[in-house]
Amino acid sequence: MPSSAPPHRRGLVLAAAVLLATSACTVANSEAGDAGAGGDTLRIVLAQEPPTLEPCESSLTGTGMVVRSNIxxxxxxxxxxxxxxxxxxxxxxxxxxxxxxxxxxxxxxxxxxxxxxxxxxxxxxxxxxxxxxxxxxxxxxxxxxxxxxxxxxxxxxxxxxxxxxxxxxxxxxSFVEMVPRTTDTGAKVREPVGTGPYAIADWQTGVSITLTRNDTYWGDAPAYPRVRYVWRSESSVRAAMIAKGEADMSTGLDPEDATPENSVAYPNNETTALRLDGTQAPLDDIRVRKAIGLAIDRQAVVDVLFDGNAEPAAQLIPDGVVGYNDALKPAPADLDGARQLVREAKDDGAPVDREITLVARNGQFPRVAETAEVLQYSLGQIGLNVKILMTDTAAHLVYQLRPFPRDVGPVALLIMHGNQAGDAGFTTSQYLLSDGPQSYFGTDALDDMITDADQLSGDARQQAFADIFAHQNAEVAQYAYLAHMQGLMGMSPSVHYEPNPATGDELRLAEIRPADGDAR
The missing domain is CATH 3.90.76.10 (Dipeptide-binding Protein; Domain 1)
Incomplete structure (x- = not known):
C-alpha cells in the first residue's frame, strides 16, 4: 500500500525503523525478598544503588528517590x-x-x-x-x-x-531536607536522621536498603510498615521482577519492556534537545542553527523511537513550569526550508562542510543511539556533515559543563534537561546565560532579560520568562528541541500510586498504598 507520508517523512520513519532491530535478552535471577505489596513490605527496584543518602544531596535523582519526604x-x-x-x-x-x-x-x-x-x-x-x-x-x-x-x-x-x-x-x-543540629558538619552522612514517615533500618551496600515506618511520625501513618529497595541496571530485568511478583514498583522502564499490565506512563520534567556550539563554524551562523531545528521531524521521532511516550518540544521546559510559553509550537520538519538556510550560509562563506560532532551519552534515555543516528541522517539530508560520538557519563560531562573542550571542532550535544524546581530561573541560569555552566554562548540582550526576570514574582515572572524562551528561539537559537519526555513507571496491579512530573526524581512513599481492587 502506498504511503501517504511526504518523502522526507517516509525516509526518516524508514531510517528509524531499520535502527530498531531488537535482540532477545535473558533475565537475571533475583530473589523475591520480603512479602509483596499485599503483605507488610513494599518492594521497589531502582535502576542503580543511591550514591549517598546524605540529605543535602537529595536533588540528585538517585538520592532523592529514597530520601526526599520519606526519611x-x-x-x-x-x-x-x-x-x-x-x-x-x-x-x-x-x-x-x-x-x-x-x-x-x-x-x-x-x-x-x-x-x-x-x-x-x-x-x-x-x-x-x-x-x-x-x-x-x-x-x-x-x-x-x-x-x-x-x-x-x-x-x-x-x-x-x-x-x-x-x-x-x-x-x-523546598529542596533543603531538615536534619537535627547534632548532625556532622565536617562530613556528609551515610544514614541520616530525619522527621519523615520512614527511618533507615538497614543498608547493605550493593544489596538493598530497608526502611521501617516511623511510629512517632507527626503526620498520617503511611500504608506499609516496611519498604525494601533493591537495584537492577537493566530495564528488562526490572520489568521481569514486576511480572514475576518479585517487585511491586520500579523506576523507569524502557518502552520495549513496558506493557499496560506492568507500567504506567506519566509526563516527567525532562526535555531532550541538541545544544549547538554557536562559537564554532558553521554553528556560529544562526541560519545553520535554525536549519538544524527545521530538519528534525519531532513527531516521527516521538512516534517511532519513543513509542509515543513524549510530546514534540519547542522550548527547554514543559508545561507546568513557571515561564512555560504556550504560544511556542513545535515546527513541522521543513527540509526545503532548512536546505535554503544552509545554502544561504554557504554562499556567505560559512564552511557548512566542516564536520560537526553529535555527542550523546549511552543510556541517556531509551533508544538514544538510534535517536542520534536518525538526527545524523536528518542533518545529512540538508547538507551538513555530522559524525556521532557515543560516550559514557564521565565523558559526556566534559562536553556538558564548563570549561568546554575547545580542540574538538563544532559540537551538537544531545542533552536531557529536567527542571525539578518548577521555575524557569533554574533553567535560564544554567542553559541560557552567556556564561551559564551549561550554556555555550548567549547575548547581552538575553542576559539582561534573564537578570530582570529573576527579580520578579507572580504573573510578571511568568510573562518575563515566557518572553525569554521566545527570544532565545528567534534571536539566539542555541537549541534544537526534540521532545518533552514521558516516564514509564513499573507498577504491579497490587499497588496504587499516581505518578506525577516529579516521580522521576522523588517517590513519596506515603502516597503509595495497596490497590485493594482499585484501578490504577
Whole structure:
C-alpha cells in the first residue's frame, strides 16, 4: 500500500525503523525478598544503588528517590502537579522586606531519634547545606552558591535573609531536607536522621536498603510498615521482577519492556534537545542553527523511537513550569526550508562542510543511539556533515559543563534537561546565560532579560520568562528541541500510586498504598 507520508517523512520513519532491530535478552535471577505489596513490605527496584543518602544531596535523582519526604522532610513542599508551595515543617511564611523572609516552624515534631524539631534545627540544616564547605549539590544547583543569613527568633520562628532580593526563596528552601543540629558538619552522612514517615533500618551496600515506618511520625501513618529497595541496571530485568511478583514498583522502564499490565506512563520534567556550539563554524551562523531545528521531524521521532511516550518540544521546559510559553509550537520538519538556510550560509562563506560532532551519552534515555543516528541522517539530508560520538557519563560531562573542550571542532550535544524546581530561573541560569555552566554562548540582550526576570514574582515572572524562551528561539537559537519526555513507571496491579512530573526524581512513599481492587 502506498504511503501517504511526504518523502522526507517516509525516509526518516524508514531510517528509524531499520535502527530498531531488537535482540532477545535473558533475565537475571533475583530473589523475591520480603512479602509483596499485599503483605507488610513494599518492594521497589531502582535502576542503580543511591550514591549517598546524605540529605543535602537529595536533588540528585538517585538520592532523592529514597530520601526526599520519606526519611527527611523540607520546610515547604512543592506540589509537582500544580507547582503550588504547601506547608510541611513550616506552617507559614512571609516576606517582611525585599531581602528578609520569616518562617513559622511546626510544633510537636520530633526526629526519628526522639529529638524535638525546632527553628534551631532548621537554621542549622540550612547553614550546613548552603553556607558550609560540604559542597552540597543543593548549594550550587538551587542556591547558586549564594550565602544566607539565619536568625532563630524563637523555637517556632526563623528569619532568613538574602544578599539581594530573592522572590523565590521559599521554593529554593523546598529542596533543603531538615536534619537535627547534632548532625556532622565536617562530613556528609551515610544514614541520616530525619522527621519523615520512614527511618533507615538497614543498608547493605550493593544489596538493598530497608526502611521501617516511623511510629512517632507527626503526620498520617503511611500504608506499609516496611519498604525494601533493591537495584537492577537493566530495564528488562526490572520489568521481569514486576511480572514475576518479585517487585511491586520500579523506576523507569524502557518502552520495549513496558506493557499496560506492568507500567504506567506519566509526563516527567525532562526535555531532550541538541545544544549547538554557536562559537564554532558553521554553528556560529544562526541560519545553520535554525536549519538544524527545521530538519528534525519531532513527531516521527516521538512516534517511532519513543513509542509515543513524549510530546514534540519547542522550548527547554514543559508545561507546568513557571515561564512555560504556550504560544511556542513545535515546527513541522521543513527540509526545503532548512536546505535554503544552509545554502544561504554557504554562499556567505560559512564552511557548512566542516564536520560537526553529535555527542550523546549511552543510556541517556531509551533508544538514544538510534535517536542520534536518525538526527545524523536528518542533518545529512540538508547538507551538513555530522559524525556521532557515543560516550559514557564521565565523558559526556566534559562536553556538558564548563570549561568546554575547545580542540574538538563544532559540537551538537544531545542533552536531557529536567527542571525539578518548577521555575524557569533554574533553567535560564544554567542553559541560557552567556556564561551559564551549561550554556555555550548567549547575548547581552538575553542576559539582561534573564537578570530582570529573576527579580520578579507572580504573573510578571511568568510573562518575563515566557518572553525569554521566545527570544532565545528567534534571536539566539542555541537549541534544537526534540521532545518533552514521558516516564514509564513499573507498577504491579497490587499497588496504587499516581505518578506525577516529579516521580522521576522523588517517590513519596506515603502516597503509595495497596490497590485493594482499585484501578490504577
Amino acid at each position: 527527611t522532610e523540607p520546610l515547604i513542599e512543592r506540589d509537582p502537579a500544580t507547582g503550588a508551595l504547601e506547608p510541611l515543617l513550616s506552617t507559614g511564611w512571609r516576606q517582611t522586606s525585599p531581602t528578609t523572609w520569616t518562617f513559622d516552624i511546626r510544633s510537636g515534631v520530633t526526629f526519628q531519634d526522639g529529638q524535638p524539631f525546632t527553628a534551631e534545627d532548621a537554621a542549622f540544616t540550612i547553614d550546613r547545606a548552603v553556607n558550609s564547605d560540604l559542597m552540597c549539590n543543593v548549594d550550587g544547583y538551587v542556591f547558586d552558591d549564594s550565602p544566607l543569613g539565619l536568625h532563630v527568633d524563637s523555637p517556632a520562628k526563623l528569619t532568613v535573609t538574602t544578599e539581594k532580593p530573592d522572590p523565590i526563596l521559599p521554593l529554593r528552601l
